[in-house]
Amino acid sequence: MSKIGIFFGTETGTTRLIAKKIHKKLGDDIAAKPVNVNRSSLDDLLQYDALILGTPSYGEGDLPCRRIGCLESNWEELLAQFDNADFSGKRVALFGLGAQERYSDRFASSLFRLYEAFKGYGAEIVGGWNTEGYTFEHSAAVVDGQFVGLVIDQRTQSMFTDERIDAWLAQVKPLLLEKFAAPA
């Protein structure tokens, strides 16, 4: 499909808000309306060659799910249906929500689980993000010195959210569009 698919998990709506902002900034022509993963299937994601996937952080860096106390189904319930999923040839950019003051020892760590999962399905992950400007002790989502995707903290740094999304989109949008650009 010649659009970027946007899928998010959420418990209290913040990740939906960020997904909607990302969609609005990309525009309807190139990005599909964001969809909650609790209403999605593997086939829904596989329609797209370019994807933006978002998750909040809950638990000890787990993928959010009912098993760890979330009230809504989330990424783990969806991925449990992904037997032998093949995302090779797909390009995926990730974003994660977290709270760096309260959860400094595992800031945005669920993002790593999403990264690990989609890497395992053969997707090409793009959109790593600099850790500068955040204050935390540890995050599983830091690989080779940078976050594996955009990290947003609406609790203590919402004033930076728009500029962070803009800078990240400037980086990932051309990479995602390449997946369905008309051949020259």
Ligand SMILES: Cc1cc2nc3c(=O)[nH]c(=O)nc-3n(C[C@H](O)[C@H](O)[C@H](O)COP(=O)(O)O)c2cc1C
């Ligand atoms: C019970 C609970 C556990 C959380 N665990 C973490 C965590 O381990 N790491 C982190 O960075 N943020 C953690 N957070 C913060 C959430 O990830 C953050 O508030 C996020 O924006 C929530 O997104 P949502 O509204 O889409 O569910 C936790 C929040 C709650 C209420």
